[in-house]
Amino acid sequence: MIATVVRLIVRRLLAAIPILVVVSALLFCVLRLLPVDPAAMSLPPTATIAEVEAKRREMGLDRPLPQQYLIWLADALHGDFGRSIAFRREAGSLVAATLPATIELAFCAMVFAAILGVGGGVLLFHVRGTLFEPAADLASVLLLSIPEFLWGLILLFVFGVVLHLLPFTGEVSPGLPQPHITGFLLLDSLLVGRFDVFLSACQHLILPAVALGLAFSPTIMRVLRSSLFDVYHEDYIQQARLRGLSEGHILLGHALKNASLPTLTLAGVQFGILFSGTLLVEVIYSYPGMGNLMVDAVRNADLPLIQAIGLTYCIVVLVINTVVDSLYVVLNPKLRVR
Amino acid sequence: MGGPVLRSLRSPRVLIASGMIFCIAFCAIFAGFIAPHDPGDQNLVSILTPPAWAGGGDPSYPLGTDSLGRCVLSRLIYGARTAMLVAVFASIGAMIIGSILAHISGYFGGAIDWIIGRMVDVWMSFPPVILSLILMVGLGVGLDKVILAIVLVDWTRFCRVLRSEVLVVTRHDYIAAARLLGFTHWQTIVREVLPATLPLLITLVSLEMAIAVVVEAILSFVGLGVGADQPAWGQMIADARQYVYQSPWNLLLPILAIFLTVAAFNLLGDGLRRTLDVRLAETGR
Numbered sequence: 034m035i036a037t038v039v040r041l042i043v044r045r046l047l048a049a050i051p052i053l054v055v056v057s058a059l060l061f062c063v064l065r066l067l068p069v070d071p072a073a074m075s076l077p078p079t080a081t082i083a084e085v086e087a088k089r090r091e092m093g094l095d096r097p098l099p100q101q102y103l104i105w106l107a108d109a110l111h112g113d114f115g116r117s118i119a120f121r122r123e124a125g126s127l128v129a130a131t132l133p134a135t136i137e138l139a140f141c142a143m144v145f146a147a148i149l150g151v152g153g154g155v156l157l158f159h160v161r162g163t164l165f166e167p168a169a170d171l172a173s174v175l176l177l178s179i180p181e182f183l184w185g186l187i188l189l190f191v192f193g194v195v196l197h198l199l200p201f202t203g204e205v206s207p208g209l210p211q212p213h214i215t216g217f218l219l220l221d222s223l224l225v226g227r228f229d230v231f232l233s234a235c236q237h238l239i240l241p242a243v244a245l246g247l248a249f250s251p252t253i254m255r256v257l258r259s260s261l262f263d264v265y266h267e268d269y270i271q272q273a274r275l276r277g278l279s280e281g282h283i284l285l286g287h288a289l290k291n292a293s294l295p296t297l298t299l300a301g302v303q304f305g306i307l308f309s310g311t312l313l314v315e316v317i318y319s320y321p322g323m324g325n326l327m328v329d330a331v332r333n334a335d336l337p338l339i340q341a342i343g344l345t346y347c348i349v350v351l352v353i354n355t356v357v358d359s360l361y362v363v364l365n366p367k368l369r370v371r
Numbered sequence: 372m373g374g375p376v377l378r379s380l381r382s383p384r385v386l387i388a389s390g391m392i393f394c395i396a397f398c399a400i401f402a403g404f405i406a407p408h409d410p411g412d413q414n415l416v417s418i419l420t421p422p423a424w425a426g427g428g429d430p431s432y433p434l435g436t437d438s439l440g441r442c443v444l445s446r447l448i449y450g451a452r453t454a455m456l457v458a459v460f461a462s463i464g465a466m467i468i469g470s471i472l473a474h475i476s477g478y479f480g481g482a483i484d485w486i487i488g489r490m491v492d493v494w495m496s497f498p499p500v501i502l503s504l505i506l507m508v509g510l511g512v513g514l515d516k517v518i519l520a521i522v523l524v525d526w527t528r529f530c531r532v533l534r535s536e537v538l539v540v541t542r543h544d545y546i547a548a549a550r551l552l553g554f555t556h557w558q559t560i561v562r563e564v565l566p567a568t569l570p571l572l573i574t575l576v577s578l579e580m581a582i583a584v585v586v587e588a589i590l591s592f593v594g595l596g597v598g599a600d601q602p603a604w605g606q607m608i609a610d611a612r613q614y615v616y617q618s619p620w621n622l623l624l625p626i627l628a629i630f631l632t633v634a635a636f637n638l639l640g641d642g643l644r645r646t647l648d649v650r651l652a653e654t655g656r
Contacts (some may be wrong), residue, residue, distance in 0.1 A: 055493045063509045174641050178634035180585045182592065183626055186608060190622060194615050308496025313589060317612075327501070328593055331508050339508060346501045 038363050045355040057109070061102045064336050067185050109344070115337035119329070124341040127326060133216035134204060135315070135322035138245070141238055145246030146307065147300065150253025154296070155289065157258040173251050181248035182313035188240050189317060199240050202319045205233045213307045239317065241314045249307050256299045260292040267291075294364060302358025305350040384642030391635035398448050399455040401553070406445035407433065410602040414440035421617045430559035437607070437621055438614050447628055449602040454632055457517055457587040462579035469529025470572055474560050477537025487530065494527045507595040514597045517590055521583050528582075529575055533568055533612055567617075570647035574640050581636035588629050600645040604629050 076088055093104055107117065114124040122336075128150075153173070161170050183317050193201035204218055205211060209230050212221040222230035264270065265288060273283045312324030319325070322341055330338035379385045398405060418440040423433045432445040476487040494502075503520045510516040540546065541564060549563045590596035591605030599606075605624040611621035 052493055052496050056496055059493065063505055078636065174637055175634050178637045179630060180579065180589075180633070182585075182589055185627060186612070186622065186626055190615065192620065194619065279609065306498065309500045312500055312504075313592070316452075316593065331504055331593070331595060334508060339505060341507055343497075345499055346498050347496055350498055351496055 038359060040312050041359045041362060042356060045358055046352070049351045049355055052108075052339065053348065053351060056363060057106065058102055060340055060343050060347075061105060062098070064340060065098060065101075069140070072301060105291050105340070109341075114341035114344075117330070117335055117338040119333040119335045120338070124337045127338060127343050128323060128345050129320060129325045130216070131323045132349075133220065134310075135311050136349075137217055137219060138238065138241055138311050138315070138320065139304070141242035141313070142245035142307055142314075143300075143304050145242055146303070147251060147252040149246060150300075151252060151257060151289075151293075151296075153254035153258025154261070155284065157254055158261040159261075159284070173254055176251040177245075177255075179248065181245050181310045182317060183315040184244040185241065185249045185314045191239060200233075200237050201240055204237055205230055205348040206237075209233055220368060237318075239318075241311075241318045241320055244317075245307060245310055245314050248310065249303050252303060253296060253300060257296045261293045263287055264288045264292045279311055295363065297364065298357065298361050301354055303363070304353050304357065308349055308353065309346055378460045379643055379646035382642045382646045384565055384638050385646065388635045388639035389630065392639065395451050395635065396455055399452040402452045406442070406448045407431070408442035408445040409555045410441065410446045410449040412441060412445075413598065416440065419614055419621070421618060422620050425620075430595060431538075434624060435611055435618060435620055437618075443607075443621055446602040446607055447604070447624060449627065450576060450607060450625065451605040451632075453514065453585050453591075453597055453601055453603045454587060454629075456514060457521065457634035458580040458583045458632075458636070459571060461518045461521035461525070461583040461587075462576050464518065465579055466529055466572065466576050468522065470533050470568075472526070473530045473533035474537050474564060474568070477534045478541050478556070478560055478564060484534075487534075491527045491530050494524075497524075499524050499586075500589065503590065504593070504595065507590060512595060512598040514601060517587055517597055520590070521586050524586075525579060525582065525612040528579060529572075533571065536568050536571050537564060540564050543567075562610075568641075574647060576645055577636055577640035581633045581640065584629065584632050584636065 050203045064153055076084060079159075080088075093101055096104075105115070114128070116122065117124045117127055120127060157169050157173060160166050189201045192198045198205060209226070210220060212225040212227065212230070214224050218234045219231060222228070222234055261284075270283060270288060273287055311322060312327060314320070315322045315324035316328050323345065327339070327342045327346075329335075330342060414436065417429060417436055420436045422434055422435045423427045423430050424441075425435075428435065432442050432444070434442075434447065437443055437446070457565070462488035472487050472490075480576055503524045506520040506523055507516065510520060538594045546559060546563055549559045554562070585597060587603065588605035589607070592609045593605075594607055594609065597603050607625040608622060611618065611625070615622050
């Protein structure tokens with residue numbers, strides 16, 4: 034069973050490689066349209082024209098575009114994404130240092146979105162045909178109209194500024210040590226046994242994760258409700274009723290399980306979008322993740338770093354989609370038998 | 372089309388949403404007459420004043436001033452102009468590119484369908500926020516650049532959903548009949564296929580407008596939007612965030628403006644979807 038899943042995931046990941054190559058080429062071309070000269074930027078302003086020329090040659094900027102791309106791709110395959118111009122460090126190591134924080138945030142947000150989405154979806158379905166239906170429906174449309182960055186600001190304002198309940202800047206309270214083992218702060222703080230750090234990190238994670246989760250739950254709610262509607266047309270629901278099962282048992286024990294499949298596919302797509310949604314939330318909460326790094330890179334027109342981060346986002350999203358796709362096959366008995 | 376139009380006009384959702392959009396559009400168009408001040412005028416003597424109803428408010432600045440002493444109400448009104456311009460032009464642009472490709476793809480099928488399909492795949496593997504940020508780096512700031520970036524990112528939303536609709540419509544007998552009558556491909560698409568896909572197209576445009584407003588706000592918030600000289604809601608939020616303790620209203624008002632505008636377009640889209648009865652799959656966001 035596990036071997037099948039692994040084989041499936043590997044096969045799908047291999048199929049994603051051509052897409053990744055095209056994506057990276059596209060990324061490369063778009064960034065070469067920039068009216069900035071990376072060579073001139075990485076030299077002091079007093080550099081002579083000859084020095085800039087030499088630097089250009091050293092960075093390979095005098096070669097034709099396709100050749101430049103191939104050089105970059107070959108380096109990238111070795112894990113070398115070039116040096117960040119603004120930070121004067123390896124772009125790859127900068128990404129590696131910030132990626133775990135972003136993954137942690139995205140994961141917590143997804144868990145929250147799933148809980149809220151499934152709960153809300155069942156509730157939306159439960160009130161069908163009652164007086165609450167139009168109101169619940171309207172509420173779900175309005176909820177859909179609040180993107181993650183508005184939620185971020187609203188929660189920051191209410192719980193951080195007005196109520197002083199939760200911290201809203203950074204990853205842990207200043208002064209606390211940040212242990213580094215795996216890069217995932219929640220995990221590392223537990224590994225070294227610093228529960229105060231763990232607690233502080235949790236507190237700092239709540240607002241951004243909830244903001245992101247709130248923005249993505251309405252879609253899950255709506256899809257779950259509509260697939261519950263579909264499932265209720267099936268014969269086995271009628272059968273279950275005839276067997277005398279309670280409505281609650283039918284909904285939670287039979288219908289929800291089957292309705293969760295299409296919802297899971299959507300949740301996968303959503304997780305990809307949610308992952309890039311971390312960018313705004315990170316900026317709002319000054320959370321030291323990849324999104325904040327991206328915005329810094331963009332403001333500094335830091336080409337190597339933008340390329341590295343952009344590609345990382347694409348890879349993560351592709352991997353998430355692939356894994357969810359495979360999970361779907363595993364969970365759906367109709368697709369499992371080959 | 373008479374039936375569906377009348378039907379949608381009777382839907383309370385469509386009516387309320389249209390009313391809201393009309394008000395916002397009115398502000399946007401007549402911003403010069405409504406706004407009490409020039410949005411760029413700085414009054415450095417009275418910075419961060421609260422709204423007129425709060426203690427210490429100045430009646431000549433009904434919603435207070437920002438950190439540079441600019442009138443918040445005027446900036447909100449002019450921000451509506453920016454938001455509406457982006458919403459209208461970006462969604463129409465994305466609609467034109469997306470629907471043309473969708474119709475070609477769905478109608479002709481075969482190799483051309485495959486190529487367009489793969490293009491959509493590649494595009495969609497870029498997270499939209501990341502792609503628009505990268506495009507803005509390449510294009511530079513400005514209202515036209517924001518619109519262009521949104522068009523370049525979001526044409527896929529139209530292409531993907533419309534293509535499957537075109538595929539269904541093209542299988543109908545009346546399309547074959549039109550071809551037998553000697554219609555060219557172009558005539559068949561414009562006169563026979565397009566009217567059938569139009570309801571879906573209109574709904575999608577409405578939803579896209581909501582997305583465009585959000586994207587513009589995000590880009591302006593990050594400082595890669597319409598540029599510093601043009602008032603935009605996202606910019607107001609970014610500015611107010613630094614002075615949230617002194618003047619919370621400056622943060623809340625643009626948030627409210629964005630929410631109302633996005634909600635209006637979403638509500639319109641939802642109402643149209645119901646009344647025009649189109650098979651709109653949940654397309655995510």
